[in-house]
Amino acid sequence: MVNWPEIDNKYYMQTIVRDPVTIVRGKGARAWDDKGKKYLDFVCGLAVNCLGHCHPAVVKAVKKQVGTLIQTSLWYYNTPMLQLAELLVKNSCMDRVFICNSGLEANEGAVKLARRYGALKLNGAYEVITTFDSFHGRSLAMTAATGQAKMQEPFQPLPAGFKNVKSNDIDAIKSATTKKTCAVMVEPIQAEGGVNVPDDDYLKKVREWCDQKGILLILDEVQTGIGRLGALFGYMLYGIEPDVLTLAKGLGGGMPIGAFLAKEKYAVLTLGDHNATFGGNPVTCAAACATLKYVIDNDVAGNAREVGKYLMSKLEGLKNKYSFITEVRGRGLLVAVYFNSEIAKSVVAACIEKGLIINRLKPNAIRFIPPLIILNKHVDEAVGILDNVLSGITG
Numbered sequence: 001m002v003n004w005p006e007i008d009n010k011y012y013m014q015t016i017v018r019d020p021v022t023i024v025r026g027k028g029a030r031a032w033d034d035k036g037k038k039y040l041d042f043v044c045g046l047a048v049n050c051l052g053h054c055h056p057a058v059v060k061a062v063k064k065q066v067g068t069l070i071q072t073s074l075w076y077y078n079t080p081m082l083q084l085a086e087l088l089v090k091n092s093c094m095d096r097v098f099i100c101n102s103g104l105e106a107n108e109g110a111v112k113l114a115r116r117y118g119a120l121k122l123n124g125a126y127e128v129i130t131t132f133d134s135f136h137g138r139s140l141a142m143t144a145a146t147g148q149a150k151m152q153e154p155f156q157p158l159p160a161g162f163k164n165v166k167s168n169d170i171d172a173i174k175s176a177t178t179k180k181t182c183a184v185m186v187e188p189i190q191a192e193g194g195v196n197v198p199d200d201d202y203l204k205k206v207r208e209w210c211d212q213k214g215i216l217l218i219l220d221e222v223q224t225g226i227g228r229l230g231a232l233f234g235y236m237l238y239g240i241e242p243d244v245l246t247l248a249k250g251l252g253g254g255m256p257i258g259a260f261l262a263k264e265k266y267a268v269l270t271l272g273d274h275n276a277t278f279g280g281n282p283v284t285c286a287a288a289c290a291t292l293k294y295v296i297d298n299d300v301a302g303n304a305r306e307v308g309k310y311l312m313s314k315l316e317g318l319k320n321k322y323s324f325i326t327e328v329r330g331r332g333l334l335v336a337v338y339f340n341s342e343i344a345k346s347v348v349a350a351c352i353e354k355g356l357i358i359n360r361l362k363p364n365a366i367r368f369i370p371p372l373i374i375l376n377k378h379v380d381e382a383v384g385i386l387d388n389v390l391s392g393i394t395g
């Protein structure tokens with residue numbers, strides 16, 4: 001039996017404390033480890049495999065495309081890329097798409113676009129306002145955008161042009177706005193930063209402020225997009241439309257892909273401004289087309305909404321039972337449970353031991369980001385395992 005953690009320890013950059021499981025196979029909401037043990041996977045590629053592991057629609061599309069044409073570069077037209085662009089535009093409030101490979105790349109593209117807009121229309125304004133506890137990616141610029149000191153400090157100096165302000169606080173955005181501001185970038189719900197659900201009218205207020213100032217509203221829906229919150233895109237739940245939208249995680253049904261989209265008026269990137277060698281890759285785009293079609297045709301977002309409500313209600317039940325659970329929060333199938341002490345690591349390890357893969361969000365919080373196709377019975381199973389684990393803890 002190969003000892004994979006040992007190989008990891010010897011050869012891999014040690015930037016992440018991994019949870020104790022080597023996943024070798026997956027199907028739907030199930031995963032298997034290298035010893036043949038079966039799990040219920042409520043992380044599923046970190047909110048990526050929105051249709052579960054190896055969904056037949058995604059596998060079929062990838063298999064077909066991978067035997068036909070794997071890569072072309074953006075210097076040529078390719079059909080999966082253009083089909084995906086059309087699908088995204090027809091199903092969102094956006095007019096133009098650029099397809100890249102990850103969330104941070106999508107956000108970088110969005111910020112480049114906002115800076116071009118600032119240069120052309122706002123007297124050279126270039127600053128982007130973002131919020132504390134946000135997460136926008138791990139490049140140097142997106143680290144500057146990500147309002148978390150612990151991620152920024154080791155990498156100083158960071159690129160200029162980002163102002164981090166208090167989240168869920170429209171006045172903080174207002175007082176940070178100057179003549180140099182070209183955009184505000186926020187997540188509908190801060191996901192990595194703690195599943196922080198803002199006030200219902202927060203996004204509307206941010207929208208109104210951006211309109212009033214003529215600056216762009218960039219919505220980072222890398223995690224919340226593609227049905228996660230119970231609507232195809234999170235903005236649909238808040239009665240607003242962003243000017244620029246970024247997507248990644250769920251978009252490819254497991255394949256690595258990102259996209260930034262803009263309304264026509266703001267789609268100001270022009271010839272030579274942007275490119276990406278792997279952008280618009282036919283295989284990842286074919287996977288994304290299949291995923292998006294399946295999500296739309298089967299109202300997967302509606303399922304996430306309903307099963308999400310059920311999950312929250314079951315977790316509220318646990319909260320009533322265990323005094324060391326301080327909060328259950330989230331929307332759709334993006335949900336966190338908070339504890340009054342730093343027990344997340346041991347809770348996650350015990351869940352894995354009992355066959356549930358779940359995410360350690362913070363030292364004192366765990367996150368549920370299951371595939372969006374799960375049913376109430378999967379929730380019963382997961383919450384049952386968690387209940388069992390928590391019953392062994394003296395809070």
Ligand SMILES: *Cc1c(COP(=O)(O)O)cnc(C)c1O
Binds near residue numbers: 102221222223224
């Ligand atoms: C995961 C995430 C990113 C970064 O995506 P990568 O593909 O890891 O670069 C950016 N924004 C949000 C909201 C995310 O959840």
